[in-house]
Amino acid sequence: MRFMRKNKDKDSIKKRTVCLTYQVLESILVYAEHLHPKEGILLLRGKKEKDKIIVNEVVIPPQAIHGEGFSAFPTFMLPMDPTIIGSAHSHPSGVLKPSPEDLNNFYGRIMVIVGYPYNPKNIAVFNREGETLKHEFIPD
Numbered sequence: 486m487r488f489m490r491k492n493k494d495k496d497s498i499k500k501r502t503v504c505l506t507y508q509v510l511e512s513i514l515v516y517a518e519h520l521h522p523k524e525g526i527l528l529l530r531g532k533k534e535k536d537k538i539i540v541n542e543v544v545i546p547p548q549a550i551h552g553e554g555f556s557a558f559p560t561f562m563l564p565m566d567p568t569i570i571g572s573a574h575s576h577p578s579g580v581l582k583p584s585p586e587d588l589n590n591f592y593g594r595i596m597v598i599v600g601y602p603y604n605p606k607n608i609a610v611f612n613r614e615g616e617t618l619k620h621e622f623i624p625d
């Protein structure tokens with residue numbers, strides 16, 4: 486039995502390491518903590534390299550809505566910006582896994598989740614399929 490491959494993306498991001506600069510890390514942690522116990526969401530800007538995805542800037546989405554266990558922003562408000570490579574949001578529950586809603590509303594190529602308590606050990610990065618991607622922190 487053969488399965489159709491849904492994802493024909495040849496440069497699969499599965500093998501890539503997602504690199505977050507220290508500044509991006511700091512911004513995500515501070516933002517998450519600031520909004521706690523509400524969920525916060527940020528957009529990530531960066532670039533693809535051969536075997537890496539470098540995230541070097543965070544962008545606060547326009548008209549972001551913060552709620553408990555819920556964060557969203559109207560995607561039609563967003564500029565068509567190819568430098569946005571994904572999003573980051575917090576899980577005040579501490580669960581380091583994307584919810585079905587997270588995967589349904591996937592934006593960009595990567596999804597960073599930071600769980601409570603917000604420290605560098607409580608960060609995970611996922612692809613569109615909800616699979617964990619390797620990540621590391623790099624100097625700015």
Ligand SMILES: [Zn+2]
Pocket residue numbers: 574575576583584587
């Ligand atoms: Zn979530």
